[in-house]
Each structure stands twice: as C-alpha cells, then as structure tokens.
Amino acid sequence: MTDIPTSSAAQAWRLKQPYGWRTLLVLAALFVFAAVSAERMQFDRMLNQIGDFAFASVGLKEDSQIGRGMGGVFQDMFPIAIAERRPVELIEHFDETNLPLFSHVETVRVDQSSLDPDTLQMNTITVEKAYLVEPVGYLVYVLGKMVETIEIAAWASLIAILFSLPLAWLCAGNYSPHPIVYGAARSLVSFFRAVPELISALFLVLAFGFGPIAGILALTLHSIGFLAKFYAEDIESADTGPQEALKAAGANDFTILRLAVLPQVLPSYTGLSFYILDRNIRMATVIGLVGAGGIGQELKGRFDMFQYDRVGTILLVIFLTVMALDLISARFRRDIV
Amino acid sequence: MTDPLASAPAAPALDLKGLTKSYRNGPTALDHISLTVDQGCFCVVLGSSGSGKSTLLKCITGLVTPCSGEIRVNGTPMTRKTLRTIGMVHQDFGLTERLTSAQNVMAGAASITPSWRIMLQAYPLPVQRKACQLLARVGLTEAHANRRVKALSGGQKQRVGIARALITDPSLILADEPVASLDPRTSAEIMQLLKDAARERNAAVLCSLHQIDLARAFADRIIGLQGGHIIFDGPPEELDHAALSTIFKADETGPRLKFAVA
Numbered sequence: 181m182t183d184i185p186t187s188s189a190a191q192a193w194r195l196k197q198p199y200g201w202r203t204l205l206v207l208a209a210l211f212v213f214a215a216v217s218a219e220r221m222q223f224d225r226m227l228n229q230i231g232d233f234a235f236a237s238v239g240l241k242e243d244s245q246i247g248r249g250m251g252g253v254f255q256d257m258f259p260i261a262i263a264e265r266r267p268v269e270l271i272e273h274f275d276e277t278n279l280p281l282f283s284h285v286e287t288v289r290v291d292q293s294s295l296d297p298d299t300l301q302m303n304t305i306t307v308e309k310a311y312l313v314e315p316v317g318y319l320v321y322v323l324g325k326m327v328e329t330i331e332i333a334a335w336a337s338l339i340a341i342l343f344s345l346p347l348a349w350l351c352a353g354n355y356s357p358h359p360i361v362y363g364a365a366r367s368l369v370s371f372f373r374a375v376p377e378l379i380s381a382l383f384l385v386l387a388f389g390f391g392p393i394a395g396i397l398a399l400t401l402h403s404i405g406f407l408a409k410f411y412a413e414d415i416e417s418a419d420t421g422p423q424e425a426l427k428a429a430g431a432n433d434f435t436i437l438r439l440a441v442l443p444q445v446l447p448s449y450t451g452l453s454f455y456i457l458d459r460n461i462r463m464a465t466v467i468g469l470v471g472a473g474g475i476g477q478e479l480k481g482r483f484d485m486f487q488y489d490r491v492g493t494i495l496l497v498i499f500l501t502v503m504a505l506d507l508i509s510a511r512f513r514r515d516i517v
Numbered sequence: 518m519t520d521p522l523a524s525a526p527a528a529p530a531l532d533l534k535g536l537t538k539s540y541r542n543g544p545t546a547l548d549h550i551s552l553t554v555d556q557g558c559f560c561v562v563l564g565s566s567g568s569g570k571s572t573l574l575k576c577i578t579g580l581v582t583p584c585s586g587e588i589r590v591n592g593t594p595m596t597r598k599t600l601r602t603i604g605m606v607h608q609d610f611g612l613t614e615r616l617t618s619a620q621n622v623m624a625g626a627a628s629i630t631p632s633w634r635i636m637l638q639a640y641p642l643p644v645q646r647k648a649c650q651l652l653a654r655v656g657l658t659e660a661h662a663n664r665r666v667k668a669l670s671g672g673q674k675q676r677v678g679i680a681r682a683l684i685t686d687p688s689l690i691l692a693d694e695p696v697a698s699l700d701p702r703t704s705a706e707i708m709q710l711l712k713d714a715a716r717e718r719n720a721a722v723l724c725s726l727h728q729i730d731l732a733r734a735f736a737d738r739i740i741g742l743q744g745g746h747i748i749f750d751g752p753p754e755e756l757d758h759a760a761l762s763t764i765f766k767a768d769e770t771g772p773r774l775k776f777a778v779a
Contacts, residue, residue: 421607421610421612422612422614424580424607425605425607425611425678425681427578429600429604429605429628429681430598430628431624431627434632435624435627435628435630435635438635439620440613443614443615443616446615447615
C-alpha cells in the first residue's frame with residue numbers, strides 16, 4: 181500500500197449515512213399506521229373470504245361466499261349472447277318480405293293457458309309465435325356500441341389536444357405572459373385534473389341528457405387537465421440552447437416555441453397524446469355507466485336486467501378491444517417516437 | 518453589398534461604454550467595460566473560464582440585461598430591432614436537433630418572417646434560396662441541408678450555426694466560444710470559415726476564445742479579459758508571455774487549495 185498523505189481536516193470528515201435511527205423510527209410509525217388502517221379496512225374478513233374460496237375450490241370446504249356470489253353470474257354469462265331473437269309483434273313496421281341481412285323468421289308453437297271468462301276454467305290453447313332471429317345480431321349491435329365508444333374517446337382526445345397546446349403555453353413558467361395568467365391557467369388545469377371523469381359525467385348527463393355528448397365533454401375536461409400539465413412540463417424542461425439562440429436572433433416567444441421548443445417536445449407530445457387516447461377509450465367504456473353514451477350504457481342496462489349472457493358479450497368485446505389497442509398503440513409509439 | 522448601415526462609415530460596428538454586470542450573490546462579471554470594434558475587424562476576446570467573456574456577448578444580444586452601460590451597434594442603441602443586424606454563433610451550437618439544417622438556418626430569419634409562415638414553416642422563397650447559398654458557402658451539400666441536425670457531426674453543426682448567423686446579413690457577428698467542443702483540426706477549419714465569411718461581408722466579429730493558439734492565428738485584435746476587466750488590448754503580435762500570464766492568472770483560491778491538499 182502506498183502512503184496517502186493524510187490531512188488532519190480529512191480525518192474529521194463525516195460522511196452522510198444512507199440510513200439512521202430516524203429511518204427506523206419512520207418505518208416503525210408507518211408499520212403502526214398500516215396495522216390500524218388494515219383493521220379499519222377489514223383485512224381480516226378479506227383474508228377469511230379468500231381463504232374460504234381457496235379451500236372450496238380445491239374441495240376442502242362445501243362452499244364459500246365468493247363462490248356463491250360469482251358462480252351464478254359466471255354460469256349465466258356463458259355461453260355469451262351472440263344472436264338477437266325478438267318477437268315479431270314487438271318490431272315496428274315489420275316487413276316479412278324485406279328481412280334484415282342474414283336473418284330469418286322462426287315460428288314456435290307455444291302453449292298458453294288462459295282463463296275462460298264464461299266457464300271460469302283454465303284452458304290451454306296453442307298459439308304460433310313468430311320470432312325474428314338474427315344469428316349475429318347482438319354481437320353486431322355491441323360492436324357498433326364499441327365503435328361509438330371509440331368515437332367518443334377519439335373526439336375527446338382530439339379536442340383535448342387542441343385546447344391543451346395553447347393552455348400549456350400559459351402554464352409553462354418560462355413562457356407564460358404574466359404571473360397572474362400563469363396562476364389562473366395552472367389552477368384551471370389542476371381543477372380539470374382533480375375532477376374524475378365519472379363525476380363530471382354524472383353532472384354533464386344532467387346538463388346535456390343521456391348520450392355521447394356528456395361522455396365526450398367529461399373525457400375532454402379531464403384529458404385537458406392531464407395533457408396541459410405534462411405538455412407544460414415538457415416546455416419547461418426543454419433544452420435552452422436553441423431557445424437562447426433564437427432569442428439572440430430577435431425572435432418572439434411564439435417563434436421560439438414553434439421553432440426551438442415544439443420540435444424538441446414533439447416525440448414526448450406524441451407519446452402523451454397516444455397515452456391519453458388509449459386511456460380515454462378505456463375510460464369511455466366506464467363513463468357509460470352513468471349514462472354518458474357508448475358501450476358502458478349498454479353494459480349497465482343489461483347488468484341491471486340480470487341478462488348476464490349479454491353482459492358476457494359486452495365484457496368480451498371490451499377486453500378484446502383494449503388488448504388490440506394496447507398492441508396497436510405500442511407499435512405506433514415505437515415507430516413514431 | 519448594399520447595406521444601408523454602411524452609409525455611415527464613421528460609426529464603429531460595436532461601441533460599449535461602461536458596461537457593468539453583476540450577478541446576484543456573485544462577483545462582478547463585467548466591470549465598466551468600454552470597447553469599440555471597427556467595421557470588419559476580427560476581434561477575439563481571450564480569457565479563462567469565468568472571466569466574463571460569455572456575459573459580455575450575452576449582454577450585447579440582450580440574453581443578459583446589463584446593470585448599467587451603453588451598447589451601440591453601428592451607432593444605434595441596442596434594441597430588439599437592431600438584433601437583426603447581429604448574428605450569433607453559440608458554444609453548444611444552439612440548433613434545434615430535430616429540424617433539418619436548412620430549417621435551422623432559416624430560423625435565423627425568424628424575426629423578419631410573418632408569424633403564419635413560422636407556424637407552417639413556410640419561409641419565403643428568397644429566404645429559402647439564401648439558406649441554400651449559405652449552406653453551400655459553409656461547405657455543406659444538399660443532402661446535409663435536408664438532414665436533421667441530430668445526424669450531423671460537431672463541425673458540421675457549427676457550420677450550420679455560422680450559416681444561420683449570416684442569414685440576416687449582419688454587420689456584427691458574435692461568437693461565444695464557437696469551437697469549444699470541437700477537435701483542434703476542426704476548430705481551425707471553423708475559425709477560418711468564420712473569418713472568411715465575415716471578411717466577404719465586411720462584418721465585424723467579436724469572438725470569445727480560451728485557446729491562445731487560435732486567438733493568435735486568426736485575430737486582428739485581441740482583448741484580454743480577466744475578472745470582468747479588460748487587461749490587454751492589442752494586435753496578436755503584442756501578446757507576449759507577460760500578457761498571457763496576466764490574462765490566465767490563476768485565481769486567488771486556486772493555489773491555496775492546492776497547498777491545502779498537499
């Protein structure tokens with residue numbers, strides 16, 4: 181070992197240690213809080229039920245609450261509803277010579293018992309009932325609702341992107357025209373982000389009625405809150421070299437944003453915008469639950485009517501769509517960014 | 518060249534009077550700097566890091582607001598409008614990497630281009646043609662012009678930087694350590710290009726450097742800056758060892774730190 185010249189000052193140095201007694205204290209406090217919270221959240225019951233379900237599913241127990249609750253639903257869900265079968269008399273302007281594509285009329289003999297008012301006896305009479313059967317009718321209908329959902333999400337994303345771009349300018353600390361404007365824009369954006377879609381949709385349905393308008397607006401507001409914040413942060417953290425160079429050339433703020441900032445942040449903006457589209461499609465399936473249009477509205481209706489086979493169809497379509505979108509957007513982002 | 522500003526030959530390209538800048542909680546970066554640069558003069562500001570070179574150049578372009586002092590370019594006080602008579606070359610190039618070379622060069626003309634054209638990146642044809650000529654002048658090809666700056670080498674990037682500085686036909690070119698991140702050979706090429714391009718246009722150059730050999734080789738006049746003061750001003754022949762040792766005098770904290778470690 182070579183001799184390192186020592187200095188008296190260096191011997192007195194104390195290095196910062198990564199952990200100390202304070203860390204332990206904080207951990208202990210966190211543990212206590214977690215224990216109290218777990219008690220309040222009924223963790224014991226949750227573990228009991230999951231345990232019961234696990235035992236029941238391997239045959240060690242007769243049945244479990246989870247099994248009873250979910251079993252019935254899942255049994256009703258399969259097979260899922262593909263066809264649409266409607267009594268002819270309920271269809272307005274039914275024209276037997278001009279049936280919808282791939283559909284046929286099915287006649288069924290039904291025994292109907294009715295009370296004869298003269299003899300006061302129950303009679304059984306056989307009537308013929310006609311049904312219009314569309315073999316893939318319900319699936320097509322659900323797919324149509326899914327397309328509507330995607331339209332809601334796409335419009336919401338597009339409008340949000342258009343409004344977020346100028347709003348991000350006002351929200352970026354280094355380009356905002358005035359501190360008051362900056363504060364106001366920031367608060368507005370935080371507010372938009374703080375209100376969940378489901379809640380704003382609830383109120384927008386009251387204002388605009390059932391249907392996609394409320395859905396589009398609810399998603400748009402939340403997306404603006406998200407996009408404007410992150411767009412603004414990208415502007416703030418962009419490389420200042422090109423910006424100073426243009427400023428030295430006498431360019432104004434708009435020019436600098438367009439020529440020095442926008443090209444830099446464009447990959448990130450594209451990524452964020454795709455993320456918001458992806459998220460909006462998933463959210464659009466949910467906000468239908470409060471009547472804001474799309475496939476969620478259909479799901480809620482069928483669920484409330486205990487038509488679980490149709491619920492199954494809807495859920496399957498949602499899952500497949502979201503999975504497909506994941507694949508597409510992952511590929512798209514890789515190609516663009 | 519038909520430069521309306523050339524009609525007043527008496528006015529120097531740059532005239533600084535009592536320029537002072539001190540940063541908050543910091544030392545005085547510039548202490549009453551008075552300096553005139555004649556038309557067409559290639560003037561090098563030589564100094565070590567922290568001597569105030571960058572602050573001096575940034576004060577002239579308005580990136581840094583001086584505390585006091587007067588700046589005149591071609592006899593007129595510095596305003597946003599007079600900025601277009603100045604071209605600036607930056608140490609870290611200051612180019613937008615994701616735009617093409619040509620787009621970066623044309624961005625130099627942004628202050629005289631309408632906003633809608635900026636928005637659509639649709640520059641007027643004369644600007645486009647001029648950008649092509651300038652890119653050719655700095656030794657780049659059509660392929661380089663349409664390539665993103667990201668894909669260029671350091672030397673090529675600074676060539677684009679010089680082309681951008683020239684697009685408004687400036688009478689004064691400021692260069693802030695233009696070759697700091699380049700190898701010696703490329704540095705010499707870039708300095709030669711800067712000098713030739715400025716001479717063709719009879720533009721004055723104020724170029725900050727810390728490389729003594731480059732300053733000696735290219736400068737018409739060398740200004741030594743140390744601690745915010747001009748401590749040398751003269752042609753490169755007069756830059757002798759004594760002058761150099763005052764310009765690059767070690768800070769007072771330097772030696773003491775050395776002793777403490779030893």
